[in-house]
Amino acid sequence: MxxxxxxxxxxxxxxxxxxxxxxxxxxxxxxxxxxxxxxxxxxTGVIAGYTIRLGEAVERRRIRATVLIHVEPRSTASVLQRLRPMRAVEACYTTTGRMDMVLLIVGETTQELDETLDAIGAIPGVRDTESLIHLSTKFDRRT
The missing domain is CATH 1.10.10 (Arc Repressor Mutant, subunit A)
Structure with a gap:
């Protein structure tokens, strides 16, 4: 390039x-x-696709959370397979440390977030989760 x-x-x-x-x-x-x-x-795959960026009014209404997941040994692939179709899960990262994955989730209401967290916790192979609800954005270099 x-x-x-x-x-x-x-x-x-x-x-x-x-x-x-x-x-x-x-x-x-x-x-x-x-x-x-x-x-x-x-x-050549440098550009993989195009998307939209939601406006400020929509983004302000959305509730975001970071979810830390501890996965049972050799269960990562099956857990990922169950997480992938969940629309509320925007991103999933594997990580080092005491937790195995970090998820970024989003919902329109706290009830929607709660339902998503329950669904994540019910996935076979998920041993433990910890949720961190985002309160306010002080800055975001991605925008």
Missing amino acids: DELDQNLISALAADSSTPTAQLARKLGIARSTLQARIERLER
Whole structure:
């Protein structure tokens, strides 16, 4: 990836709905060149897809939590298989230390979070969980 690819990825990450012609003008290249770059980045897997970023009004309403999970030995694959279809689970990371996984979960209500936590705790192979409800965001470099 060269500097143009990196600038293109940054621009798409900021707003993937920007029209191709506008993006080409911003980057100072021909529209056809831009389109060829995007197609190559998609084909080689650098760009895996496009998504939306929810607005501030929606994000403020959502309740987030971090869930730490202790998994029984040799149960990681089956636990992951059960977690993957849960829409409330936004991300799952394996980790070192006394807990084996870290989940980021989201819900519209505390009841929804509680139901998700109950469902996670009921997964065969989940030995223990610890939940940390997010209260306020002081800063987020991802946005």
